Amino acid sequence: xxxxxxxxxxxxxxxxxxxxxxxxxxxxxxxxxxxxxxxxxxxxxxxxxxxxxxxxxxxxxxxxxxxxxxxxxxxxxxxxxxxxxxxxxxxxxxxxxxxxxxxxxxxxxxxxxxxxxxxxxxxxxxxxxxxxxxxxxxxxxxxxxxxxxxxxxxxxxxxxxxxxxxxxxxxxxxxxxxxxxxxxxxxxxxxxxxxxxxxxxx
Numbered sequence: 250x251x252x253x254x255x256x257x258x259x260x261x262x263x264x265x266x267x268x269x270x271x272x273x274x275x276x277x278x279x280x281x282x283x284x285x286x287x288x289x290x291x292x293x294x295x296x297x298x299x300x301x302x303x304x305x306x307x308x309x310x311x312x313x314x315x316x317x318x319x320x321x322x323x324x325x326x327x328x329x330x331x332x333x334x335x336x337x338x339x340x341x342x343x344x345x346x347x348x349x350x351x352x353x354x355x356x357x358x359x360x361x362x363x364x365x366x367x368x369x370x371x372x373x374x375x376x377x378x379x380x381x382x383x384x385x386x387x388x389x390x391x392x393x394x395x396x397x398x399x400x401x402x403x404x405x406x407x408x409x410x411x412x413x414x415x416x417x418x419x420x421x422x423x424x425x426x427x428x429x430x431x432x433x434x435x436x437x438x439x440x441x442x443x444x445x446x447x448x449x450x451x
Contacts, residue, residue, distance in 0.1 A: 257321055264312045276305065279322065279411070283329055285391075286406050289399045290333040291340075300336060304329040323417040326407060330421060386447065393443035397436055404429055405436035 263271035280301065287297035307328050315324055394402060400422070407418045408429065419426050 261312070261315065261317075261321060264309075272309065275321075279325060280305075282406055282410055283326070285394065286326070286403060287329060287333045288395070289397075289402045290330070290337050292337075296336065297333070300333050301329065304332055307332075319417050319420075320413060322411050323413050323421065326411070326413070327421055386444070389443060389447050390440060393440050394436075397439055400424075401432050401436035401439070404432040405440075408433055409437070 260271055260275065264275070283301045283304065284294065284297050287300045288294050291297050291300060304325065308325055315321065319327070394405065397405065403422055404418060407413045407421065408415065413421075415426055415429060419429050422429070424432075
């Protein structure tokens with residue numbers, strides 16, 4: 250059993266026991282990303298925050314039912330996605346994560362591990378001035394993520410930021426692993442382009 254599995258089991262035990270510090274740790278780790286994820290579905294940050302709050306209530310009230318068939322984060326996002334989709338459907342909208350366009354040319358931007366072959370110029374030299382500009386850069390990246398199509402945003406957040414297992418992401422979003430990789434590449438290219446544009450303006 251790996252260290253991460255032991256850590257998750259310990260966290261789960263503490264959550265079941267009602268450990269406030271354990272919940273606060275889990276909340277800090279996921280809440281902001283959950284709001285961004287839900288906003289892509291319900292199209293309103295205010296509504297997304299309500300959906301996320303409702304999700305946390307469900308997580309806490311049902312934590313003892315978690316069976317470990319997925320990661321804890323995967324289980325939380327499954328609850329969140331179901332609640333957000335139900336609300337969107339009630340409002341007459343349906344969100345599909347099926348942007349199955351081909352990814353020709355995108356593979357050249359990344360190595361075999363999915364990392365950029367060449368980092369954006371903005372990251373080449375971390376000068377003191379650039380450290381000061383860090384908050385501006387972060388805000389720029391967050392804005393770029395908000396502008397992504399729903400499928401790309403979902404895959405980027407679940408796979409790239411939350412580091413869910415590829416199989417979990419595919420099951421959660423009901424897509425093939427090939428489609429997931431294309432969407433992740435497209436999202437990364439968009440973020441890279443946004444960073445390059447920021448670099449030119451600095």
